[in-house]
Amino acid sequence: MACAGLLNIFTVQSTVITIPAIQESLNIPVSRLQLITSMYSISSGCILLLCGRLADVHGRKRVFLIGAACFTASSIAIPFSPNEVCFYALRALQGFSNAATVPSALGILATLYPPGSRRKWVFVTFSAASSLGSVVGNLVGGFIGAYLSWYWVFWIPAGIAGLVGLLAYSIVPPVAPSQLIQPDESSLGAGKHCEFPRSQPVDWIGGVTITASMVLLLFVLSYVNVLWSRSPPAMLGLLPFLAGGFVMWQRYLENGTFEWTPLIRTSMFVNADFSVSLIVMACFCGSYNSYLVFASIFYQDYLGLDTLQTTLCFIPAGVVGFLGCFALPPILSLCPSSFRVLVVGVACGIVSPLLYALPMIPPGASYWAWGFPAMCLCFSVDVVWPVLGLIVSRSVPDADQALAGGVLQTASLVGRAMGLAVAAAVQVGVLEQQQQNPPTSSSPPLLLGDPQLLHSLRAAQWTNVGLAVLALLLVLGFFHKLGRV
Template structure:
């Protein structure tokens, strides 16, 4: 840990006069500039970060911000484990129990971009703390829900708070650390928060469900959220007061993109439940496409025809590598999330393992993930970005292949399950920090939280698309094997196994496509974590 702390403090930022009070007018870092190496091309000059008074506080800052990513995954995964228990107590039919998860992920995915922009304008520290506080309060209240509707509404409000603090954490890292060794370690450590949250979510949900009421899951989560809130107040540096003109918020653009993502993700979530032929499903998809088109036209108008600031400068997508990075993130996250979901189905539904037994099989993802994040931080400034991204996509491709090929299903876990778990996080914890770092370095200091929101929003959309298509493929194969339209494949049946393998082949195709995009779009890319001399 001492070596890591030293790496995080490898930068010696110049002294700066800072006021002790935050006025809510955004963050204003110093103006010492450095250039980002990207295949010999300078994308943007970035100011150096805010000075931190001590090595210990620097490490504490990164840990605090990582807590946002950790809590987000922990909140989702711990609830997955106890879906049947909550459904039984609140009389929620099995067909609607998915909304215990979907209510959270919908609001989280939909409000990311708006919250990211608000953080860049009104202050990242302020929005981060309010987001964490909001998550704390809603998480405390959720267990007192008397019925299904109240529970789902509160879960949606909980996701609203997470949408505020997750991208803002990335934004704070982006403006605090100038490009270099310290920033590489900070982003890599942050990226380990999500997979660790998933592992501990399984453990928390499994242990609490076994020995106590499911309500304690949320109260434990509330305690952790409160700890992050307090730590944020004490640790995150108060930004320099911006005495310039405050940028206005593009509320119309924010409304358009939020409603577009909401309509799309709702359709993706419900398509496999009510059937894709249900009339309002394609209508919602068409509406979402129209809203996205209107959003793009409105952003271009503001950017090129007026002096007002758009919610997002869509002209950034004219940069081939930036657009490719978003496509890679979408494809990779679709494949990686599908692996986690369908591997769970394989162990629980097909092999009939208990929650605890299944959780134990996922523990390597957390342990290996921690190790991988430090290796990634080390190689970001030493290995070309295209090689790192190719390695990540190849890893998740092999992971999917191991679950797709007809290996006898009762073959020992150590022969194919364990290697798959390790390879999955090799891919995730090299690719995610690389793309996150690339995104923040491609945007100006004024758009760092928006960059964090964008990369997370693309991941959420990829997750929704991948799971919707994967579930449809699995269901179609099961129907061909004689499973009735209104029922699910029996536990341990051949139909279920073939359906899961078909979904794994889809995951392989998604990961392989991401690999091809990396090969062509990032060919000759420079070292993502290096400072151009």
């Protein structure tokens, strides 16, 4: 199940490294390069909630196996794309497949393992696999970019997904829907039940509405800097109507007598732990993802490092995160309050972009003096994600665990897109201002890259610091009484 998270991050990281080769092979113009990566993220994020509910209703194992099979097939087919349009279509199918595997995997794990030390190890292992996917994705992408065809960026995860599907078919308990029963607390974790019966049909109207809303939101956030000069107000105007209609429809289904089960019960958000966890996840992931993006720009566009050198700079982030994951369960068991662990994790997430934002740190200083510590502190995501996942998991009933996993992943994805859009807008605005009004300074000129670019990159990192600080304030304000999770 943890390999679902590994494949997700692996696919993103390895594809980013090989964008130039894909562009040359399919003759993709520079203006559409973003679609190579964003098509996967947009298609995955827009359907997470619907796939989570389908997994809860029709069987988590079934949805996981379908997702793994589609991921394998689409990944094999992508390199055979005859043109750009076909490539994007198969990339979208790959994203849809991931949206099926991740929520159903989280639902299976949360149901098989009751609250306690074993569930902590399970969620930490899932997070560790994602960190490992980041490391392996960077290394494999760099190696393939240097020695092999970009085709292998998709064929390697296809082989992994096929193997994972076969293992899941053999290992996850195969219980027929007609035999599913609601297990009591003592039966959880016994390896007998991983799914729950549902007699009500899926809310397809809500699924279509929220999917359209997510497509619009993620698309606009992904291209805000490009589209704002064209027609984004008209596109954004549709979003409140779609989102408002979805909320009203869900409340009607929850409070009315209609036979459909709501896609997501609005009453779930009355639980403060559940709602605040989603906001913290969005703010923190927005800061973390944007920090990595602008750190990459700093190394490549300002310092002039090549792709492989930049990849090596990022390896400590994944390695330390992977190793640190396995220290988290004992810490959570020994620490009387998970609040302290969560605070430390978010605080480390503040320091990483702060080291790139402080003007007193010379950009030409040794990587080991400040770049390496900043990357090592990226283990913060491997602390924050499992703790928030445990909080969300215990805030919903067992029958909604896959949906809760989808909601958590959606909050993460929306936060990443929104954080990057805001930081990018700040960076572009500061850069344009610097170019129009170059500052006069008596200090000696920098001997590295463009000082105006450096100033704008620091402004973007200050934005990331602000998002992480907001996440910390929410944790301090709402989770100060949090016990062990």
